Amino acid sequence: MDEVVFDFEWTGQIARFNVTGQFSYDQNQTYTDGIVREEDLLGFDISFFAPDGTLLRTYEDNHLTFPEFNFAYDTNTGEILQDGAFMGEEGFNVGEKTPVGDGTFTGLSFFSRPELNPQGEVPPPHLHIDDWSDEFGFPLGFSTHEDVAFFTRTTQQLLDTGRMGEAYIDDVQDSLDEFGERIQVSFVDDSFxxxxxxxxxxxxxxxxxxxxxxxxxxxxxxxxxxxxxxxxxxxxxxxxxxxxxxxxxxxxxxxxxxxxxxxxxxxxxxxxxxxxxxxxxxxxxxxxxxxxxxxxxxxxxxxxxxxxxxxxxxxxxxxxxxxxxxxxxxxxxxxxxxxxxxxxxxxxxxxxxxx
Incomplete structure (x- = not known):
């Protein structure tokens, strides 16, 4: 298996909680049906932390390979659901993208982005969190309740590999500069x-x-x-x-x-x-x-x-x-x-x- 492993930590966009973990994918693996996107996804590990740094729960080897998969953390009961049914105001949902109406989505998606960016480079694989259901309550989005990508080291790379002309255009450049580096992703030789x-x-x-x-x-x-x-x-x-x-x-x-x-x-x-x-x-x-x-x-x-x-x-x-x-x-x-x-x-x- 030709596996690529990333470690990621999200701390810059919102001060109320921190997300850290790993995800990996097999460059030779392609799913033919029931897929997130027909490219390369194998699985990922993710941990959730409360605002005070307390570990809430860690999930290992999650496979986002079919629409039914989802998991949600209920902040009232502490229960984590695996079926994606929980979509209430008291919790947040992370999993395969879920339609919420008007062509918008909520959840976690994987894109390996084989297309070239404007510099003629292949952007690194990345994860997106969409929050059109406002489950995460992002105080800042690139547009309202828009996505956050686990893939970039610098603001410029974010602009270079993002959806140019849509969310990452000049009208949000000041916000990007103000918050600086959001996501730091690096290749690692071995799993944590x-x-x-x-x-x-x-x-x-x-x-x-x-x-x-x-x-x-x-x-x-x-x-x-x-x-x-x-x-x-x-x-x-x-x-x-x-x-x-x-x-x-x-x-x-x-x-x-x-x-x-x-x-x-x-x-x-x-x-x-x-x-x-x-x-x-x-x-x-x-x-x-x-x-x-x-x-x-x-x-x-x-x-x-x-x-x-x-x-x-x-x-x-x-x-x-x-x-x-x-x-x-x-x-x-x-x-x-x-x-x-x-x-x-x-x-x-x-x-x-x-x-």
């Missing part, structure tokens, strides 16, 4: 290996790369610094968690007062989630690559540095477009997304001789 914590406090050592790690319900310690491999996705979930990061990982603390410790490698994407979080961006060593913090909140969260013998006056804090860059001399330590450099003060930082 899921690791789950228990209902109690856990100590989880991440061994290898491309792992999907979920902490338990209480205070967890998750250590991803023991491996030199990259591409891990780490979710602390609820509780006051401690996450020790390696290199090239993405970490979400979730609900609780979480602590993140960056070691020597860096190049991590860190989201604290709800609570008063601590981001220790340098601990005894200067990271080789800059780390990015997506949701720093001044007056609530804190930036920490330990074992360097420095103070606030030694740092360089500068504006870089819409973000703030924190550096020590010529070494870039961290980027705070969406933060005005002038809003930061010594009260937002903590310094320690050691940890």
């Amino acid at each position: 290996i899921p690791v789950f914590g228990s209902l109690g406090g856990d100590t989880i050592e991440v061994d290898g790369g491309n792992q999907l790690v979920f902490g338990g319900a209480e205070d967890d310690l998750i250590d991803a610094s023991l491996t030199s491999e990259t591409g891990n996705r780490i979710y602390g979930q609820s509780g006051d968690d401690t996450l020790i990061l390696g290199t090239g990982d993405r970490a979400l603390g979730g609900d609780g007062d979480d602590r993140f410790f960056v070691l020597s490698d860096g190049d991590n994407l860190i989201t604290g989630g709800a609570g008063m979080d601590q981001f220790w961006i340098a601990t005894a060593e200067i990271p080789e690559e800059i780390n990015t913090i997506t949701d720093f909140t001044s007056g609530e969260d804190v930036i920490g540095l330990a074992g360097l013998g420095i103070g606030f006056a030694d740092l360089s804090i500068t504006q870089q477009d819409a973000d703030t860059l924190i550096a020590l001399g010529n070494d870039e330590l961290a980027k705070l997304l969406g933060i005005n450099a002038g809003s930061l003060s010594a009260a937002d930082f903590a310094f320690a001789a050691s940890l």
